[in-house]
Amino acid sequence: MTTLKHATWTLWRNNSVTEEESRLLRRVADEVPIPLTDEARRDVETLIDAFLERDDAAGLAAPQIGISKRIVVFKTKNFGSETPPSRDSNEYEVLINPRITQYRGAEEQQTEGCLSCPEISADVTRWTEVKVKAFDRTGRKINRRYTGFPARVVQHELDHLEGMLIVDRADTLYFPREKKQFFETMFQIGRRPTPTL
Numbered sequence: 001m002t003t004l005k006h007a008t009w010t011l012w013r014n015n016s017v018t019e020e021e022s023r024l025l026r027r028v029a030d031e032v033p034i035p036l037t038d039e040a041r042r043d044v045e046t047l048i049d050a051f052l053e054r055d056d057a058a059g060l061a062a063p064q065i066g067i068s069k070r071i072v073v074f075k076t077k078n079f080g081s082e083t084p085p086s087r088d089s090n091e092y093e094v095l096i097n098p099r100i101t102q103y104r105g106a107e108e109q110q111t112e113g114c115l116s117c118p119e120i121s122a123d124v125t126r127w128t129e130v131k132v133k134a135f136d137r138t139g140r141k142i143n144r145r146y147t148g149f150p151a152r153v154v155q156h157e158l159d160h161l162e163g164m165l166i167v168d169r170a171d172t173l174y175f176p177r178e179k180k181q182f183f184e185t186m187f188q189i190g191r192r193p194t195p196t197l
């Protein structure tokens with residue numbers, strides 16, 4: 001992998017929990033001032049830079065690069081492609097202070113990964129349609145409706161703003177066999193007291 005300019009903050013790294021990064025990833029992110037201040041505009045651009053330099057992300061939330069603010073960016077098309085969108089394309093979208101106003105459709109389970117939860121994946125149940133109120137990257141009020149995979153990506157990214165990650169929503173967790181001990185200890189798998197009959 002090429003060296004990235006923007007490091008991704010993770011809950012653990014090399015078999016140990018990352019205390020400082022976990023604390024930030026776990027906190028409820030701050031609202032962004034509207035109209036956007038210069039600092040807020042810089043944060044938005046930094047998040048876009050971090051997103052566009054990767055080829056392995058469908059979306060990225062500001063806390064994942066250490067900025068505890070309510071900003072997310074995600075692809076709106078070409079999800080299978082490993083080429084990141086170009087900066088001036090309409091293939092990605094930025095949401096500031098997003099709020100889901102309606103969950104619709106059906107609940108559906110699918111396997112997700114997260115850059116902040118390296119080496120694992122999780123089955124997560126989410127709604128197939130959401131309506132969102134937010135501000136765009138220029139600070140203008142917008143209303144959006146997402147269905148299918150984009151709806152899932154939006155729910156995943158908005159969870160990050162609440163300090164919520166896939167490990168908290170997992171119906172089932174998957175991790176590599178050789179890391180069994182680390183992950184089983186962390187997630188307390190098999191640690192439930194055996195009932196005595």
Ligand SMILES: [Zn+2]
Binds near residue numbers: 113114115116156160
């Ligand atoms: Zn994530």
